[in-house]
Amino acid sequence: MRVELIAVTPFPLVKQGDDIGSLILDALESMGISLEEDDAVVVASTIVSKAEGTFIDLTTVTPSERARTLSSTTGKDPRLCEAILRASKRILKVGPGPIIAETHHGFICASAGIDTSNVAGNNDIVCTLPEDPDRSARTIRATLEETFDTRVAVIVSDTQGRPFRIGALGVSVGLSGIDPVWRYKGEKDLYGYTLNASVIARADEVAAAADLVMGQSNEGIPVVIVRGARYRRSDDPATTYIRDVQNDLFR
Amino acid sequence: MRVELIAVTPFPLVKQGDDIGSLILDALESMGISLEEDDAVVVASTIVSKAEGTFIDLTTVTPSERARTLSSTTGKDPRLCEAILRASKRILKVGPGPIIAETHHGFICASAGIDTSNVAGNNDIVCTLPEDPDRSARTIRATLEETFDTRVAVIVSDTQGRPFRIGALGVSVGLSGIDPVWRYKGEKDLYGYTLNASVIARADEVAAAADLVMGQSNEGIPVVIVRGARYRRSDDPATTYIRDVQNDLFR
DSSP states (O other): OEEEEEEOOSOOOOOTTOOHHHHHHHHHHHHTOOOOTTOEEEEEHHHHHHHHTOEEEGGGOOOOHHHHHHHHHHOOOHHHHHHHHHTEEEEEEEOSSOEEEEETTSOEEEGGGOBOSSSSSOTTEEEOOOSOHHHHHHHHHHHHHHHHTSOOEEEEEEEEOOSSBOSBEEEEEEEESSOSOEEOTTOBOTTSOBOSOOEEOHHHHHHHHHHHHHOSSSOOOOEEEEESOOOOOOOOOGGGGBOOGGGOTTO | OEEEEEEOOSOOOOOTTOOHHHHHHHHHHHHTOOOOTTOEEEEEHHHHHHHHTOEEEGGGOOOOHHHHHHHHHHOOOHHHHHHHHHTEEEEEEEOSSOEEEEETTSOEEEGGGOBOSSSSSOTTEEEOOOSOHHHHHHHHHHHHHHHHTSOOEEEEEEEEOOSSBOSBEEEEEEEESSOSOEEOTTOBOTTSOBOSOOEEOHHHHHHHHHHHHHOSSSOOOOEEEEESOOOOOOOOOGGGGBOOGGGOTTO
16 A cells, blocks of 8 residues: 655745636646545645735734733734734633634634745735635635546645644644544454544644645645545534544643 | 655564564565665554563553542543553543553653554553653664665654544654654745744654554554655654643643
8 A cells, every 4th residue: 555645846826816726737737647536635724825815914913902911921023913812712821932822713723823934925924824724625626626527635734733742743724525533433453352432633644744745944835645545535624623622631 | 746655564463572673674575675765664653562562461450549540530441540550650631531641751642652452352451652662763773774775764653642633643652763853943935034943743744644554443554664755864762752841831
């Protein structure tokens, strides 16, 4: 069994109003490759945000009192703190650096997913997560499936940190066509022992794998095809992943 | 750019005393493939534990008072609770099901990394993480490098859950030859903006990617070659990843 991670490159710089699905089609055409059944196409959330115009120009943001307090605790720009507050349902933890927030989608991540790099070459322009990353994934998937006349999955990914372990890695924030988890309940292990609750974060594993190809600086590889990975088909949203407060030991 | 994830298969059932490096060599020979420079070889911790004999026979374990209390809170076998206590420096959180512990290595994970599946076809035999997974990785790497006369990296991986998001995924618990993180500090982004602190969990991304091939039930694929992934060479141990208590917002 082999899985291939294929960089979709060269990929143009994305501008507001661009159609990501069409850009992917153009890039694949120039590479001379087609999508195959059950390919998973991982798209960096940054380019989706750019295409959808979810920028914030910090020069237009007036920080609230609460944002100023957050700024003095964290050392972050008070206008950025205000943008984080606006993108959040609630703030979970504030450290000397990071602000861990629950976004309006329900994701728990640093800075409510607001990104300051690879946005516009201008420190005053920051980028929020797409408004509805599942919808973005569905739209891209429809374009790809129509063209290639085959069934694929689309994952909108973001690079996020996590508790306990240093370092960020790719996770899925928008999904279409892939079950975020793979439940092994009832399957047998090597010795015939019946697994009673093995739940694997399959879509996040695909996103983490794609990150190996994407890079984080000026590599300019925002789209990766993951070919050959086993996953279950589903239209569950990416937030299926998020533990509810009652079942979360860490908030 | 392409990254390939190659299952090393068929792989025999591992027994105590087996030399994992030699088993990998045999399997690669039967597949007719060689390792190439900078291949990362991901090895499931379960087979390392089996080879090193880090089993616990629960029928020989007498639960302490504390283990009995943990058992009544979590519903877990009191003997398993005792094994978890013995494998732990401290218990961090106890829920209706999970016990989140800090292992003697310093990893923070459910059940102190003790595994009940794919061990021996016997519910009384459980498996702890290897005593020193970095050392295990170094030993395997030495065997592989000597045979193929090229430089590779070895990652001992475990499938672990995490806070906030449902589902477990591959993480690295033992490393040899790969820097657990990739620091982008000082590199430029697409627009020339200098990244000031992008730290990517590269070895964990490799482990998560390998999990796409390994599976969790009776697939029997405990070794995966990750070919073409960019990483930095290093001999930092896997615990480089673990945040110290002072810098951890979640404990």
